[in-house]
Amino acid sequence: MRYLRLLSEIIPWRPSLAGKLNPSTEAFAALIAALLVIPQGITFAYLAGLPPEYGIYTAIFVTLFASLFGSSSMLGGPNTAVAILIGITVAPFAGRGSPLYIDYVILLSLMVGLIQLLIWLARGGKYFQYLSPAAITGITTGVGIILILSSLDGIMGLSPSSTLFFFEKLYFMAADWRTLINPHSLAIGATTVFVGMVAKTRFPRFAILIAMAAGYLVGLVVLGIYTQVETEVELLGHIPFQALPLSYPKLDLEYLLVGLAMLPNAITIALIGLAQSMVIVKSLRSDTDQAINVDKEVFAQGIANSLAAFFSSFAGSGSFNRTAVNLSLGASTPLAGILSAFAVFILIAIFGPLLSFMPMPVIAGTLMLVGIGMIKPSEIARLFSWTGELLVFVTTLFSIIFLGLQTGLIIAFILSVILFVLSASKLEINITKGEESVEIRVEGHLFYASIDQLSSLLKRHRYDSVLLDLSVVSYMDLSATEAIARDLQKRDSDETSFVIVLKSQRLLDHFEQRLEGMPVQFIQQNE
Amino acid sequence: MILLLGLFAGGHLNADTPIAVEDLLKRSYLDDYHSNVVFGYRIVTETERYGARYSGNRLRCTNCHLGAGRRPDAIPLNVAGMYPKWRSKNGRRNGIGLRIRECFVYSLDGIMPPEDSPEVLAVAAYISYISHGEMIGETPEGRGVPTLPDTGYDPNPANGKAIYDTKCGACHGVNGQGIPGIPPLWGMESYNKGAGMANTKKAAGFIWANMPLGQERSLSHQDALDVSAYINMQIRPGDPRSSKLLKLFESVSGLVD
Numbered sequence: 001m002r003y004l005r006l007l008s009e010i011i012p013w014r015p016s017l018a019g020k021l022n023p024s025t026e027a028f029a030a031l032i033a034a035l036l037v038i039p040q041g042i043t044f045a046y047l048a049g050l051p052p053e054y055g056i057y058t059a060i061f062v063t064l065f066a067s068l069f070g071s072s073s074m075l076g077g078p079n080t081a082v083a084i085l086i087g088i089t090v091a092p093f094a095g096r097g098s099p100l101y102i103d104y105v106i107l108l109s110l111m112v113g114l115i116q117l118l119i120w121l122a123r124g125g126k127y128f129q130y131l132s133p134a135a136i137t138g139i140t141t142g143v144g145i146i147l148i149l150s151s152l153d154g155i156m157g158l159s160p161s162s163t164l165f166f167f168e169k170l171y172f173m174a175a176d177w178r179t180l181i182n183p184h185s186l187a188i189g190a191t192t193v194f195v196g197m198v199a200k201t202r203f204p205r206f207a208i209l210i211a212m213a214a215g216y217l218v219g220l221v222v223l224g225i226y227t228q229v230e231t232e233v234e235l236l237g238h239i240p241f242q243a244l245p246l247s248y249p250k251l252d253l254e255y256l257l258v259g260l261a262m263l264p265n266a267i268t269i270a271l272i273g274l275a276q277s278m279v280i281v282k283s284l285r286s287d288t289d290q291a292i293n294v295d296k297e298v299f300a301q302g303i304a305n306s307l308a309a310f311f312s313s314f315a316g317s318g319s320f321n322r323t324a325v326n327l328s329l330g331a332s333t334p335l336a337g338i339l340s341a342f343a344v345f346i347l348i349a350i351f352g353p354l355l356s357f358m359p360m361p362v363i364a365g366t367l368m369l370v371g372i373g374m375i376k377p378s379e380i381a382r383l384f385s386w387t388g389e390l391l392v393f394v395t396t397l398f399s400i401i402f403l404g405l406q407t408g409l410i411i412a413f414i415l416s417v418i419l420f421v422l423s424a425s426k427l428e429i430n431i432t433k434g435e436e437s438v439e440i441r442v443e444g445h446l447f448y449a450s451i452d453q454l455s456s457l458l459k460r461h462r463y464d465s466v467l468l469d470l471s472v473v474s475y476m477d478l479s480a481t482e483a484i485a486r487d488l489q490k491r492d493s494d495e496t497s498f499v500i501v502l503k504s505q506r507l508l509d510h511f512e513q514r515l516e517g518m519p520v521q522f523i524q525q526n527e
Numbered sequence: 528m529i530l531l532l533g534l535f536a537g538g539h540l541n542a543d544t545p546i547a548v549e550d551l552l553k554r555s556y557l558d559d560y561h562s563n564v565v566f567g568y569r570i571v572t573e574t575e576r577y578g579a580r581y582s583g584n585r586l587r588c589t590n591c592h593l594g595a596g597r598r599p600d601a602i603p604l605n606v607a608g609m610y611p612k613w614r615s616k617n618g619r620r621n622g623i624g625l626r627i628r629e630c631f632v633y634s635l636d637g638i639m640p641p642e643d644s645p646e647v648l649a650v651a652a653y654i655s656y657i658s659h660g661e662m663i664g665e666t667p668e669g670r671g672v673p674t675l676p677d678t679g680y681d682p683n684p685a686n687g688k689a690i691y692d693t694k695c696g697a698c699h700g701v702n703g704q705g706i707p708g709i710p711p712l713w714g715m716e717s718y719n720k721g722a723g724m725a726n727t728k729k730a731a732g733f734i735w736a737n738m739p740l741g742q743e744r745s746l747s748h749q750d751a752l753d754v755s756a757y758i759n760m761q762i763r764p765g766d767p768r769s770s771k772l773l774k775l776f777e778s779v780s781g782l783v784d
Binding site for chain 1: 555556558563576579581639644645768
């Protein structure tokens with residue numbers, strides 16, 4: 001039975017699964033998604049330390065497989081946090097962009113995919129709901145700041161100065177700007193960012209495309225007047241594009257040893273990739289009526305990243321911004337994602353050569369725009385209303401910036417769990433005093449961690465008649481009934497009464513069995 | 528006894544020379560350093576594939592730097608010990624990286640890669656690797672191309688054409704367009720006007736010492752000079768430093784076909 005369910009999740013999506021399918025809507029959304037993912041693919045490949053074509057392949061193949069095996073209109077593919085982490089993970093083992101580096105990225109992607117498939121087998125998708133929104137805001141804000149800082153290198157035309165702490169970089173730039181900053185790069189990069197910011201106020205969806213076009217044109221003008229040799233403005237270069245870029249993970253002993261060393265980070269990448277995808281899936285499920293299967297989406301991410309290793313792609317995850325655009329254009333099935341993979345293919349085949357003269361400061365400017373977009377003041381402001389959430393946000397943000405993204409993510413996961421346990425063990429208790437009885441209404445989860453609150457209350461009212469209203473308690477464990485039973489034994493049952501209000505028949509049976517023969521009455525409250 | 532000494536010396540030499548690049552190619556795993564050397568070798572020998580990002584024509588580095596940069600008098604690349612060197616052009620000391628990037632821009636009529644691009648770093652590693660055994664700071668034997676003695680006559684392109692048609696056209700094509708396996712000498716798929724090979728004297732030295740392939744040094748000095756002048760009179764991409772807008776147009780229109 002269980003295997004049958006697993007089997008059903010492996011089967012690719014097919015049009016008959018969609019209740020109502022509107023192919024032309026999906027196709028249009030796919031085209032726009034393709035236009036958006038191409039610059040992101042190239043930029044994120046740069047973040048991950050790979051040649052641009054790998055980003056394009058990721059935009060094609062990871063998107064394709066994630067949609068083909070998924071159940072929703074979520075768009076997968078290249079992702080910022082995952083790309084940064086890939087760069088951080090592989091950099092200690094080989095020079096950025098070298099063939100060995102690429103081999104390790106391929107191996108890492110396979111590892112990430114396999115770990116996600118294990119999580120799928122263990123039915124782990126549901127646990128990602130514990131990631132607190134505050135931690136997620138902390139992560140996106142932190143990644144946004146990392147993006148802005150790393151974009152400075154490209155915009156100013158510095159050669160990547162990978163300093164550990166961002167303030168060092170800012171210090172270097174301020175101290176030595178005359179020799180470090182390339183004015184031509186700066187002109188192109190600043191135009192890109194400026195146009196992007198202006199475009200954002202009028203055409204928020206296409207701001208990045210407009211910014212890129214503007215940067216590209218300024219680049220052509222600058223290079224037309226001064227030439228690349230004089231200005232040393234870095235260009236993207238030709239993208240050697242293959243229709244079927246087959247690759248395979250090398251599994252010699254030496255590679256496996258490096259793989260072992262990369263394992264902790266592979267786990268982090270697998271988790272952060274799934275976490276982002278699951279947040280998207282969760283919101284799609286609550287906002288739309290798509291037939292979404294969470295476990296199937298976990299499988300889709302895992303298989304897409306595993307297969308990435310065989311198509312010269314790197315691991316990715318669901319994309320917030322592309323999914324949002326997709327949704328706003330009316331896409332409601334995986335068909336949009338599948339078609340967008342083909343659209344990327346066709347667009348690159350036709351317009352790819354034009355990208356050769358794309359100045360790298362434009363790519364860096366795009367990175368900065370993406371980074372700025374990830375910092376959402378309104379979301380951060382909302383967190384100020386609760387200290388717990390604010391603390392998680394601030395800790396996550398600071399550890400990402402000062403301790404590095406991997407450490408920051410692990411801290412975010414741990415804090416989320418702590419926050420969850422803390423908030424779950426907090427009972428909302430309302431006491432209304434009647435003439436000779438006290439009504440105690442309990443909300444929350446009644447279990448070993450939260451029961452103390454209730455038992456101390458019951459102790460205080462031992463000489464009053466008590467109406468214990470548990471009708472909105474959703475979860476209760478053995479220690480809860482035991483605590484109530486203990487209190488009942490100490491009660492003066494002749495003078496006072498003890499009534500428990502319950503909703504579900506299941507809990508009622510449970511109580512009646514455990515509190516058999518004790519001075520207690522039950523009221524079953526029906527909905 | 529002498530034989531034995533010779534053997535000993537030979538053995539010693541062997542232990543000291545690094546593994547040949549061709550042998551590195553056969554290994555299934557290479558560490559970061561050696562894999563980078565091999566990547567550099569591949570860029571030099573299959574530029575259109577491994578250096579595709581920055582190259583703009585059909586030439587390979589090895590077309591001019593013969594034998595993957597290991598043949599004397601054919602601009603050998605065993606010159607790591609000669610860099611960095613001071614250049615009047617930009618008034619700075621420049622490392623081997625700039626030299627590599629320049630050949631991408633001019634000889635390969637391409638895009639200038641950044642100093643820290645994987646391609647430049649790999650070729651630099653390869654150059655260091657094959658420079659093993661050279662004295663640092665001392666010009667390696669057969670560096671660059673031989674400087675031909677002054678013949679006393681100006682180069683004569685008309686004679687150059689006659690020589691080209693009889694001795695070179697069979698391989699490089701009547702219109703210098705090249706054939707698969709043999710590189711073009713002019714046209715939009717060859718080096719541009721800013722390249723070292725566009726200098727008539729340098730090209731003459733290269734041609735005299737290395738062409739026609741298989742019959743090296745069979746041309747007279749004057750013939751080499753004439754054919755070099757003829758080749759460099761033909762149409763080829765402009766110098767990226769002078770014809771700025773034109774160059775841009777050239778590159779963009781080159782993308783369309």
